[in-house]
Amino acid sequence: xxxxxxxxxxxxxxxxxxxxxxxxxxxxxxxxxxxxxxxxxxxxxxxxxxxxxxxxxxxxxxxxxxxxxxxxxxxxxxxxxxxxxxxxxxxxxxxxxxxxxxxxxxxxxxxxxxxxxxxxxxxxxxxxxxxxxxxxxxxxxxxxxxxxxxxxxxxxxxxxxxxxxxxxxxxxxxxxxxxxxxxxxxxxxxxxxxxxxxxxxxxxxxxxxxxxxxxxxxxxxxxxxxxxxxxxxxxxxxxxxxxxxxxxxxxxxxxxxxxxxxxxxxxxxxxxxxxxxxxxxxxxxxxxxxxxxxxxxxxxxxxxxxxxxxxxxxxxxxxxxxxxxxxxxxxxxxxxxxxxxxxxxxxxxxxxxxxxxxxxxxxxxxxxxxxxxxxx
Numbered sequence: 555x556x557x558x559x560x561x562x563x564x565x566x567x568x569x570x571x572x573x574x575x576x577x578x579x580x581x582x583x584x585x586x587x588x589x590x591x592x593x594x595x596x597x598x599x600x601x602x603x604x605x606x607x608x609x610x611x612x613x614x615x616x617x618x619x620x621x622x623x624x625x626x627x628x629x630x631x632x633x634x635x636x637x638x639x640x641x642x643x644x645x646x647x648x649x650x651x652x653x654x655x656x657x658x659x660x661x662x663x664x665x666x667x668x669x670x671x672x673x674x675x676x677x678x679x680x681x682x683x684x685x686x687x688x689x690x691x692x693x694x695x696x697x698x699x700x701x702x703x704x705x706x707x708x709x710x711x712x713x714x715x716x717x718x719x720x721x722x723x724x725x726x727x728x729x730x731x732x733x734x735x736x737x738x739x740x741x742x743x744x745x746x747x748x749x750x751x752x753x754x755x756x757x758x759x760x761x762x763x764x765x766x767x768x769x770x771x772x773x774x775x776x777x778x779x780x781x782x783x784x785x786x787x788x789x790x791x792x793x794x795x796x797x798x799x800x801x802x803x804x805x806x807x808x809x810x811x812x813x814x815x816x817x818x819x820x821x822x823x824x825x826x827x828x829x830x831x832x833x834x835x836x837x838x839x840x841x842x843x844x845x846x847x848x849x850x851x852x853x854x855x856x857x858x859x860x861x862x863x864x865x866x867x868x869x870x871x872x873x874x875x876x877x878x879x880x881x882x883x884x885x886x887x888x889x890x891x892x893x894x895x896x897x898x899x900x901x902x903x904x905x906x907x908x909x910x911x912x913x914x915x916x917x918x919x920x921x922x923x924x925x926x927x928x929x930x
Contacts, residue, residue: 556590559617562598563624570594597621602634612650614638619654628664632673655719714739717747725757734791735764761788779872779905786881787911790921796904796911804875804907806841813901813910818842821894821902821918823877825866825886826850829857834869836888838879838902838918843891843930850889853927875907880921888924895926 560566573589597605597620605621608614615638622631639650714736721728739747747764765788776784776798784796803809806820820841825834835858837845851857866874871883879888879902894900895915902918904911919926 556592557595558592559595559597559620561620561623562596566594611638611640611642612646615650615654619657623657623661624664626664628658628662636673714744717744721760725760728757729789731789731791732761732764735788735793738793761785777906777909779876780909782871783878783881783905783909783911787921790880792917792921794911794913794917796909798906798909800908802907803903803910809901809903809910810841813912815899815901816842818893819897819900821879821891821900823879823903825861825869825877826858827861827865828854829859831856834861834865834886836879836886836922836924837891837929838888838894838922838924839891839929840893843893845929849929853889872905876903876905876909878903878905879918881905888922889929890919890922890924890926891929892926893930894918
């Protein structure tokens, strides 16, 4: 006897007589088609109490999921879906959970990821251990799917898609920076993400593991102000690595000596203040140049003054001597020295007198949205 369960939210349009589905076949072939009717069961017509009487945990969970999948309050009903799975053998649990999560993701957007993670943790005490294992299985599915599509890109895209789904289930959301970093990874790196990153206890821990995997400095080894710059770069989708040195990089000359480049390759971030408006202005100049304040006055329409240290920290969140081009407390109008664009690589401060990071002039323009102009 064939039985078909469905959610009951829409009219069932498929013929209940199996052979009717093949009525367009030639009579010669129809005799090979089984002629029977299946029983159609609308799960919305059954009370929760009746469904709980079902002995099979897997079947009970599936029927609860079908009953509530298109319900606006699906999130509040998740415990009814997950609870029956607590009694099934551990070797079956992961596959059942994967099926539930996949169905919810593909069928509806009614469930908030944080809500799902909280419910999963509430129902399964070992959810922290379970989710990474699910991730590994999802990842393997992505690889298989890619193989069937016949190209490496398919494998990578399948793996990336499943990892992103898992991260959103676990942490609620991920930044564009994390997503852009994952998109640049090949299959080997994505495998490491599964192995090393998905057992993280928090999004911050996962992000730090990802930064290490991406070849960036471990945030725990950076000063807090330098960590702030590293995070800002990552949130922008950039992979530039902040480094800390034993030598001071407070001045352009010190920074150039520390990294072995020309003074002119140091992009020094200078904060000025409009004499009349009082607004902050960021000028990123080549380390070999001095800012022509008269020229800047003609460009912006008012004279500039050099503010005190308190103003710089208030506007940027950093102290003089370590002001970076990004990661400020608030957006600041920015002008970039055109002479920096002649170099393949330049260096910028990273929030601390001993910290800086390499970048290209194009990346500097991109991350600051600054206006390139002559400053001398």
